[in-house]
Every structure is written in C-alpha cells, then in structure tokens.
Amino acid sequence: MTGRLHGVGLGPGDPELITLKAARLIAAADVIAYHAGVGKQSNARRIAADLIPEGAIEEELRYPVTTGTTEHPGGYAGAMAEFYEECAARLAVHLEAGRSVVVLAEGDPLFYGSYMYMHDRLADRFETEVVPGVPAFAAATATTAAPLVRQTDVLTILPGTLPEPELARRLADTDGAIIMKLGRTFPKVVSALRQAGRLEGALYVERASMPEERWLPVADVDAASVPYFSLIVVPGDTGQRSSTLSEGPEASTASAGGAAEVLVIGLGPGPDHWITPEVTAALADVQHVVGYAPYVNRVPQREGLTRHASGNTVEVDRARLALDLALKGERVAVVSGGDAGIFGMAAAVFEAAEDEEYADVPVRVLPGLSAVQVVAARAGAPIGGDFAVMSLSDRLKPWALIEKRLRAVAEADLVLAVYNPASRSRTTQVADARRVLLEHRSADTVVIVGRDIGRAEESLTVTTLADLDPMSIDMKCLLIVGASGSRVTAAGQVWTPRSTT
Template identity: 75%
Template sequence: MGRFRVVGVGPGDPELITLKAARLIESADVVAYHQGVGKSSNARRIASGLFPDGVLEEVLQYPVTTGVVDHPGGYDGAMSDFYDDCERRVGAHLEAARDVVLLAEGDPLFYGSAMYLHDRLSSRFDTAVVPGVPAFVAATATAGIPLVRHTDVLTVLPGTLPVPELARRLADTDAAIIMKLGRTFPGVRDALEQAGRLDGALYVERASMAEERYLPVADVDPASVPYFSLIVVPGDTKPLPVVEVRRGTRSLEVTPAAEVLVVGLGPGPDAWLTPEASDALAEVGHVIGYAPYVDRVPQRAGLQRHASGNTVEVDRARLALDLALAGEKVAVVSGGDAGVFGMASAVFEAAEAPEYAAVSIRVLPGVSAVQAVAARAGAPVGADFAVVSLSDRLKPWDVVEKRVRAIAEADLVMAVYNPRSRSRTTQVADLQQILLEHRAPETVVVVGRDIGRAEESLTVTTLADLDPESIDMKCLLIIGASSTRVTPTGQVWTPRFVL
C-alpha cells in the first residue's frame, strides 16, 4: 500500500511552505489537489515548483461551486458523489503502492476540503497530516496588527452564518476572524455594523500573495470581494463597557429618568416573547444577564452585551443600576418570567443600597416555565397550586423540606423548579419520598424538558414511577394533587372544584 499524506501548503506564498511539506511533495508519486469548475488550483500554483519530474497529477475538480445544482440529492448529494469519486481515484493510487500527497491551501483541517478525503481514507491507509500556515495568520502578518492580547478570546466565524447569529457572536467576542466571504460580504458587513465592530475591522485579500491588499472593511466594494479574502477584527477594537459611576460618591450627577428594565424572555421560542419585551429590548443600549439568555437577544447597532455566569445575580444587578445612574438605557434579562426565580428579585435586592435610591425598576413579565409546561401538558395548574425551587443555594434544605411537606399536606398541585444539578443529585429522590408520605403512588407527575425548544420532551408518569436519575436542570416538574386527572389522550388537568 502507498502512503497518504495530507499537506498544508500555506496561504499563497511558496516560501511559507514548511520544510516537511516540501520534502513530502518532492518525493511524491502522485500529487492530488482540488480545483473549481473552470479554474486552476491555487494549491497547485503554490507548490508546483516542488513537483518532482514524472509525478502523476490527480485533479479533483468540484462538480459545482454554489448551492444550485441539478442533482436528485441537491448540493449535498452532488458533493457526496464527488467525494465518493475522489476516494475511489485516490484510493486506487494507494492500492497500487503509490505515495499520494494531497495538497491543501492554508491548513488542511481548517475549513479545508482535504479533511473529507482524510476522513474516508485514514482508516484504510497509512495517513498523516502536515499542518500549514492558515490564511488568517498570514493576513494579520500582512496588516501588521496584533490580533489578541493577554486574555482576549478569539473566535473564527464563517461568513455563511445568518446575519443575526454572526452579529451576536461578533458582539460577544474580543477578536474575530471571518472566513468564507465572496457573495456573503454584504451580510458580513451588516453584521459587523450591528455588533458595533465595523470600525477597526480590516479586510485582507489574497494574503501573502503578490496580489495581496488590505483596507478597512467600511471602504470595500462588495462587488470586488473574491473567495480568497477574510476579515480581521482585532481584540483591541472591542468597545469597553460604559460604566462611569463610582458607588458611594457624593458628586454623582444622577440622570432624572434613571431606570432599569427587568425583562422576562419566556422559555425559549421567539413567539413566546411578548411585544412589550421585544419593544423594550429594541430601545436599550445595554443588555445584562446570564450568558445563554443574553445570547437570545438579537444584536443590533449600538447594543452592548454584558454576559456572565449563573451565580453572580447581584453583581449583574449592580452593573445594571450603575449604568442606569450613568444615564444609560439598560435591560436585565431572565428566561421565563423575571419575577419567578429570576433576576427581578436580585435587582430589588441590590437596589436597597442608598446610592440607588434614584433608580426606578420596571419589571416586564414573560411567559414562565411553569406556564409553558402546563400548556403542553393540558391544564394541570387549573386549580390552586404552589411553586417551589429545590435549589438549596440560597436557602437551607430543611427550609425546602418544610415547605414541600406543607404543600403536600395541603394537597396542592406543585410546580418544581431547579430540581437537580451536577452538584445537587439527591433532592428529587428526597422530594419523591416526602410526597409519597402524603400522596398516593398513582399521583400524576408531568416532566417537561426544554419546553419550547427543538429538543423538547414531555413525559406523563406517576409519583411512584418517577425516575429521579432522569431529571436534570433542564426539567420542570408538575406534581398533581389528588384530584389531578389524565384524559384518554394523555392530557393532564386539575378540576377547579373540590369534591
């Protein structure tokens, strides 16, 4: 069998080919490379000076260059057939004991076509990958600009992402590289503007090649953008948060209309975001919250995002209050309803400090998780019900247990938030045992997981059959009262009357 080598030849300048890549190319029996329809291979152009006399060249020409194709399986079907053919052709050389070098522009495993042949052939033949200089490294060298410093986070993004998603990711990272331009450039430029990252973003074309050029993205003619181009967004260009308030100072000039909005985003789907909340988010200059909730707010020009972890609620609230005192329009966001185990209480807690006396707080309701799960199940909370969190992070477990027993003795439907986490693994089993002291084993239990999202599931079971090990933080439980019923079609409801 021949040996299969996938070799990165760098971004364009032949002098950026590594010594190892050059040695393998010079000793190859077969050199394979991809090229577009009606085009010559850029990888071949870079490495052709190293081809040995008599080397066989295997040209792997793409059947299409866009997503429009006359194939029963569409674009994906056409490309799958193409890679099947590439596998057969390259595999035939290897089976004939010829060493094959597959050329790849930049680095082979960085948005490269070479990886697909590597995936198909590496299990059958002696295979190795030689890394190459990626195009974005050459681009930053061309422009002579630092990309990241110290603790900056670098994100590499394909320009083919939807504009709102691209804008969100650009707003949330320190530095970015945007690949795959060409026809996507107008949308990429819009995303940069929405994220507030257009100023300082640099367009680099054909980095390290003789035709290379670079200029500010704002100055680029969209009609002139080839595929061999990318955008560099240095970490130094990320806007710093506007927080000019120093708590406790006497000289602070407070904005008369200082206000913090606390916004419930609902359980997930955009359709469950209220028009009031949507309008408010379109007006504020800052959004603050737990990172997955901040991610759900569309990015737009002028919006600054302040995402943080899940256990710093009061710190988030203080940041919002400080921004409001500085005259900024700010919203604190929560999933579901902000007033149900959400950020509203944390904001009021932080606002008790005297320096925030001039800040008003306005809470905008959202669809709560219990409402969403109940609606999916039918009408399990159609009568009196209680809501409890099993988290003992802010209250001791004996308080949770006391409240659960009181709810059980009162024969109320119970909605259970925060049932389990990686560090809290026994509470659901403890809850089950407490309830079985007061409720029949056949008591109806609804388990809603990720309700409203693509991966949602709803399970109707009984108190005796509930499996605590199947529950996680993505779940909300509704435990029925003695009167809660299940219809022949599996829907759950609780009568309004008491017999």
C-alpha cells in the first residue's frame, strides 16, 4: 500500500497562523519535506519546527538556483524543471514505501508555491491531500488594517515580474491589487504604480506576521532594502482608478478652456509595429482612452491616463462618454482595432455627436491599418482591382439587406472582403453567404481566409467557394472572395488584375 502525499500550507510566517489540520498532519507525518533557497535555511521548516515529530525523516529540497545564473544547458527553466523531477523522484521513493509525506509550503500550497510542482508530478500516482494556508497577502492587509476590496470591487493579484507596461495596464484596470515577487523588481513596480496613478495610497509590507514585520507607504521605501518576503497592497478605495462606462464622466476632473477635441483612432490589426506614428503621438497626449476592452488594453498605461473599457455592443454609449468628457475640456481618444472608419467607432462617434449638446465638440479621425489590407498583403494582391467591403453581422441591419448587397457585389463581379463573418451567436451567415455567391460565381472562385493576421497564431488559407468550410470560420477571420479574374500563382499567392476582367 502506498503512502499519502500532503501539501500543507503553513501561513505567512507566524507559527500561530498554522491551521489545526496542518498541525495534526505535520505531527503524524513519516516524512517532512521542505524547499530551501541557495545558501539559506528553509523558512517553511522554521515556521513548523515545533511541530515536526522526533524520528521523522526530513527531506530538504534545495534549489539549484534562485536569482543567480546557471550553466544548465536549458537555462533557468531547464535547471528548475530538472530539480523538480529529482525532488518528485525522492518523495516517490517514500510514498512507494508506504510512508506519509508532508510537503511544507509557506502561505498556501497552491498560491505561487513550490509544492505545486510536486503535485503536478505525483498527484496522478499517489493519494494526495492539499491543506490550505493563510496567504501572505491576507496577513499583509491585516497588518496594515487597510480594507482591500469592498462590495463589487475587483481584486487582482499580480507578480512583480510582469513586464512594466503590462503591470501598469493591469493596475490601472483594477480596483484593489496585490503585487508579489518584489526584491529586484521593486523599482519597476514603483514605476508601474506611478504610471497607473496608483502610487499614492499603495502600502509596502515586509515579512508580514513575522517578528521582523514592517510596513510603510511604497513611496517611502528604499529600493535597495526590499527582500523577497515582501509585497505591495493597493487598496481598492485609494488612488486613481480606471473607470468604466457605468461610472460616467463624473469620474473625470474637468479641464478649463471649453470643449476639447475627440480623437477617433485606429490601432491596426494587432502588432504594435503596425500602429502609425501619428496614433502613437496622439495617445501619448490624451487624458482618457475609451473603447472596447481588448482595444483599450493595447494602449500603454502611463501617468495621467484614465482608461474607460467596456463590452462589445455599446458603441454609441462609449461615444457619448467620450463626447461628455471632451465637453468638459478633457482630451479623449476613442480607440478601435484596424481602422476606426471601417466597421469601427468613427461612425458611432459621429452618430452620437449629432445631438445638439455636442455641437461644440470637434471630432477628428486618425486612420489605422485595416484588416483587409493586411490579409490582402499576406495573400499577395487580391484587391489590386475594384473591390467591395461588407460585414455579415446582422446586429445593425437585417439579413435580407445583406443578401441583397451580396447579390449586387456578385453580379458586379467585384472582389469581396468580408468582415465579421461569424460569432458564437451567428453561426449560419457564412454558409448563407456562400450559397448566395454561388448563384452568380463559379465554384472554383478563389477564397482567402485570414485568421489572426499579424499575431503569433496567424494562419492564411487559400481555397475556393466550393471547398470553403463555413464551420471553420469564426470572428477572428476575414474572408476575401475573388472576382472571376482573380488568379493564383504557382507559389499559392493570389492577385487580381487591375484591368477590367
């Protein structure tokens, strides 16, 4: 009979925060295992020292590297993977011999803990139990007596090892936050807090619940003194937070001097290097960014910038929010993917701006690289001649009108670029459009399917109307249906002559 593996959380450092269940299991264990840093004593063992029974076998699992360099051919990741395999093998020997094994974990075993890597390798072979522990951030908030989140506030837990722009963006987009894994990352974290407008009110806590515990405002911390056992608490009700549509323009501080201009900006299809210099300069100057959340997330966070992210079906509400902010003198950018004027936010802003109350708010559209351009470029030159652009979404227009326009395009023998071909709720439109086009086009008409072009997972497929599989198309796709004269080269590239076909 094999032994049982226990991942036991010890809490943040104070032995009195060990749960009764954890204490019972430690006292009854045959084997006590714990991780230790290079040249350091195990903090987990220190916490549980008075509970470890005499005669228990102790397995010290000492890391081969923490923050230093390694000569392992696989680098840090390779060295750590090999280490965890060796540790699991050592513990498996005890488990196969029928011994109960307790792996001590600071805080909670499944919260940034090394026990997880033992669990990954052993849980499918041996009976396993995980005992939760008080996480370090709970001890930190108790130490500062700072309420972290209230009511509908959102709490985000962030590793300080995130890239600075990503850390700043996430801090700007949440209410309360915990930032862990400090040490050498501390200067970068402080910079991210400042960019997100969250530095004021952020609290630094060191060695929470331990005898050496201390806390103070982040702004007052000497970066050279920050140890690994530290974290930052960003209470949800302090500092500048990003707003949502529901908060409305009251969340902004108005500027003097009358109405400001609303910029409507196209961010391109995805990669940062496809954003124009004009757009980059504009985004560096505005005070507010308004848009669909995935597009707002692409705008780098910086000090003085407030983000207003929302869902995908409230375009006019978004536009009104931007116009209200501009009416108060705030500099606002409304962002879209691709080009804002092609099935983007530009039309929605002009629609909202028809209201007389916005008569004094100027609107300017900055172009972006469109999805049809990048798909066409990847394929060759399929829109080298006359072409049409349509959306298959029937959210704002009836399907009967879409069919009428599809027939007109097909009869005119135009190349057709198709946006918004399908979604979770729209599953038949591609098949219906294919049926309509085949009434006027030959079955061997070339079709290009571009998915996630410009992103790591991009794919480009060249097929025909006859072979197009509607079930393979989703919202990440853009289709280009060739004209009768569109051609495919021996290399698989598609082009359409500029002359009349």
